Structures are given as C-alpha cells and as structure tokens.
Amino acid sequence: MRGQVLHPLLLRQLRRAGLSADVDDAVAFGELLKHVSRAYAEHDQERTLLERSQDLASQEMVALNDALRAERDALEQRVLDRTAALEVSQSRLSSLLSLSADWIWEQDAELRFTYVSEEFSTAVGFAPRLIGKRHEFGATIEADGEAQAEYERSVAERRPYRDFTYAIVRPDGVKRWIRASGEPVFDADAVFRGYRGVGRDVTEIIAAHQVVKQMAQLDHLTGLPNRRLFLIELDRAIARAHRDGSGFSVCFVDLDRFKHVNDTLGHLAGDQLLATLGKRLRADLRATDLVARMGGDEFVVLLEGTTDPADVSRLAGVLLGTVNQVLHVAGRDMQVSASIGIARYPDDGIDATTLLSHADSAMYEAKAAGKNRFHFHTEVAAREAARQFELEAQLRLAIAREEFELHYQPKLGVDDRAVTAVEALVRWRHPNRGLVMPGEFIALAEDRGLIVAIGRLVIKMACRQIAAWRRQGIEPPCVAINVSAKQFADDVLLADLTAAMTESSVGGGELVVELTETALMADPERATGVLEALRRLGVRIAIDDFGTGYSSLSYLKRFPADEVKIDRSFVDGLPEDPDDLAITQAVIAMAHSLGMKVVAEGVETEAQRSALAAMGCDQMQGYLLGRPMPVEDLVGRLSKAVHGAVAPVLDGPSVHVDGVAATSVGSTPVSLGSPTCEGVHMPAGCASQASASFTQ
C-alpha cells in the first residue's frame, strides 16, 4: 500500500490509535479493517449530526423568514394606510388653500426657497422661479421699515414671525401685498434647518384699509383733509420748519353769518355752498399750501414757507376774494364772506395747539372788527382769549352753583306812571369780584353754549320770586324775561318754562317773554310755532329792540306778539331828531294797528317822556323812571306804594344794562307784571295795576 494516499478519516483513526500512517510499518490488516470500520462509523455519525444541524438551521430560517414576511406585510400595510391618509390630508389642505388663497413654503438654512405651493402664483398673478432663491425673485420688495426690521430680527434670532406684510412689485409694475408667517425648523440635533410657513395675498385688504384710512382723514363734504389729517400735517410742518429753520402761517377761515344761509336756504344748500367753497379755496391756493375743513363753516389754510406779513396778507386777501366770489347755490346766486385769523410759526407759537388757538382768537378779532377781513395774532388778543377761557371756566362753575341773581327794572305807563311790569335783569354774584354785569359774560355764554343753562336759571329765579312776593303778601307784578336767540332756538325753552311755572305755581299770565327780531327771524316758521305754544301757556310775548333788526311789518303781523319795545337808539334822539321821531311814530302806529302795545326803552329825560306820551306810546322804561335794582329795593318801594305812600324816583343802585347784545338774557327783563301787564290781555294772575304806582 506504499505510495497509496489514505482517506483522511482513516488516517485520523490510525493516528488516534498511535499507529503509523505507513501501512507497511506494522499495521495488521485486521487492525486496519477495524480502524476502517470505525472511520466509516464516525463518518456516518458526523454526517448524521450535520444533517440534523442542517435541518434545525433550515427550520429556524423558515420561521425567521415567516416573521420577516409578516413584518414586511404589516409595514407595507402601514405605509399604504399612511399614504392614503396623507393623500386625504394633502387634498384637504390643497382644497382649503385654494379656498383661502394661502400658500405654503419652506426655506433652507440660507433662507432659499425649497418649496412654494402653486397657490402662490395663482394668488399673486405671476410665477417667478423661487426654488433655490431667497426673497429676491426678480420682483422688487417693499415693506414698512419697522415691519422689515422686526422681521429681520426674528429671522436672525431664529424666532417665529407672524404677519410680516410686504409688497412685491411684479415685473408688469403691479404691486401685490403679501402677509407671511413663518416658524424656524430644527432637526433632531437642534440644528437650524430653515423656515417654513404660510403666505397670503392681502392686496385687497390693504387697499380697503387705505380707503378707510383716507375716509377717516378726509372731509366727506368737500373732499378736503379733515381736522384729524390737518393736525397731523401741522405737526409735520412744524417738524420740517424746525429742522430747516423756516416758517409758515396758519389761517383760520370762518364764514360770516353762515347760520343765516342754512336758515334761509336750508341745510342742503349750506352743504352745497361749503363743498363749492372748499373746491375754490383749494384751486386758488398754491399746490404747496394745505387747505382743510375743520368742521362746520371753518376752514384752515397752512401757507407753507410764508411768514412775511406782506406775503401772508396778500394770500389772505386771495382767500377773502375767493370766498367773496359769487356762488350759485340752490338755484340762486349768492355771495358770502369770511373772517380770517392768522398765526405764524415760530413767532406766534411753536406747537400746534398754540398756533391754532392764536389763529382762532385772531379770527374772532376779525369778526369783532366787522367781519370779511383778516387779522394777525397779537399778544393783546392772546391775553383776551386766555381771559375768556378763564371766565368760561368760572361761568360753568357759576351755573352749577347758581351764583346768579335778578335785578328788576320797572316798566311804567307813560301817562299815569303806574308800574305795568318789571323786567328781570340777570347779574352774576362772583365770589371774588362781586356783582358782574351781563355785558361781561352774556356774549361769552352765548358763544360757548352756556346761555340756555343761564336762561333756565333766570326763568326759575323769576318764577320763584313771584311765588316769594305772593308769600310775603305782595301782589306780584308781571315779570318780563329776556330770552336769547339761542335759548329760543333750543327746544327745551318750553319745557324749562313749564317746569319753573309748575315748581313755583306761577301762571303764564304773570310772565312776559321778550324776544328780539333776530331770534324770531332765524327760523320764522318755527318761531311762529313756538310763539303759539307760549301763548297757549298764557305767557305774553314782547318783541325787544324793535327797529334794530328786520323791522318787517309783514313778519310782525304774522308773529302773535303782544308788545313791541322801541329800541333806545330811537328814543335817544327824541324829541329833536326828526328821523327818530318819524320812526317812533311809525312803529307806534304800526303796532297799534296790529293790536300791540308799545314800550319805549331808555327813557332818560322828561322831554323824551312827554314826546312819547304825545305820540301815544303806552309804556316806558328808563333811568328817568327807575334803574334796575335788587329785589329788596324794589319790594321796599312796592310795599310803600301798596300801602299808599308815594315812592320817589326809582333809583336803584345797579348799573344800566345797556350794551348787552339785543339777543341776550342780559338785557334782562323779566317783567314784573303789573296787574295788567298792560296792554295785553289781562292775566288772571296779575295784581291790580292800581296797587303799585311809581311817581317821580
């Protein structure tokens, strides 16, 4: 067997038995066969083991395979489910996006767009290639500086931002406004990966806001800037002038007697006039000048860069000329005027409030000086305005504290000098200044809308006085109360009268209401209605200061008045002045022919009294017969008269009330109705005329 290669199994058996692999060397054949047989057996054993282990491995593989397959199937199902759910949610999102016109976007860490949904192009009307670009996608970007800065801060600090509004200007020049909100994206390691967010086209919303803003800053009637916008512009002008060391002027333009236009032509025509005038003012000024309507019949003009008095005067003249031009309103030609007050920056003020208030007080000066003119602000006017401001505040307090009292001036029969009534005249008992005459506060009260409240107090005090006299056993004379034009125009007058009469149990027959022609003529239709209502209350009506206003016979005829008072300016010239004589005579004749009594005001001399008596005047009033006096003085004299004593000339301590506007409560009569309130229907409530007679 030499040279033969033995099977490894057999060799392993031989080596284990410590035999040489060389068969010739000593292995007996039988021995060898034994070892061969063992080698086969071992081989079988090993193969069996291998086969078994192969079986086992194969079984494990199958089980593993099954598990893997099941897992894969489950995974596939989950993916299918998720995909389906994603598709549903995507289609929901895109349908919502298409409804809201919003779009979504994503940016990488360099803020380059990685995704922009297609709604963007639909919304803004163009399709720029955004992917891979930052905001600069071929369209100009505009944003409010503040908003831009806030956006940049948010992005730099990787903070979310909301509603960053900016405009893109499309290649065709159209501007679209966009509002974007975004939030930063971080990965699992908190590394910033970019932004994602939503966008919306808000062009229409912005446009609507701008319209609303504009509307809030424009006057609807004239289309001019309104007060609000003017104040903004004024502040800007101040800042500009301050920066440049330049100046400008503010002209406050207030139409003269505009109320009359409304009253005669109607509010609508008034509106038309304001609108036309607004346009003309705008057209006649330089483009750099600002014209605004402050409200009512007030306009204001800002003359940019103009402070030289000569230049300002020339431009103010242009303004007056513009206002004076004939206007065609409500089918007729008409002409109006205005009064203008001028304040200049910086000489007359360096802030808006001061400039406007100085221009305003200068305007009042122009009014007071005769209207249809302009006035520059002066320190004197400013001081006066400040004084009036203070007085107004005190007056408001005085009304609340009822710091007023009434003085009384008698009206007497021309022939017998019997007291026919007393005129109640209001005084202000000022806590520091003492007695303040109406000339000092009535005009201001009218101007500042306080006259109705003061008038109400006067009515109340007069009625209470009548009740007090009655309680004291004194026959109350008729009391004449002056009612101002504004009080007459106020609907509460009748209610005030009724309330006061009821509170003091005073009958209408104990009161006379004195009204000026101006008050009646402001709205004749309404006046007639109010007068009739007054008469239904039993209150008598006197037309005050007759001759100074319209003096229209036809109107006089239609107003149900009982008495006409001839203004003192006509009485002054009696008996010498032929004009005054003629007018007085005519008024007396006219009033008598209408069944009215005539009272002459301001009778100061015996000659005047006799002339009036000769002309048939019914009653008179004046220093000759008695000055206004406090109630105690009047009562003292009344009592004496009642008890038969002869009273000397009435000469109360008070100052004559002249000079108070004809329309004011200040001219104050509350008439002490003599028993008869002579000349008028005899009121049931008046004491007998014989009881109180005053002689000189």
Ligand SMILES: Nc1nc2c(ncn2[C@@H]2O[C@H](COP(=O)(O)OP(=O)(O)OP(=O)(O)O)[C@@H](O)[C@H]2O)c(=O)[nH]1
């Ligand atoms: N038609 C119209 N009238 C208005 C409007 N706003 C205010 N008014 C009226 O304008 C008038 C303003 O009157 P005032 O300036 O006080 O007095 P005035 O009659 O002009 O008299 P003076 O200014 O003293 O000359 C009032 O009668 C207001 O009712 C408006 O929008 N349209």
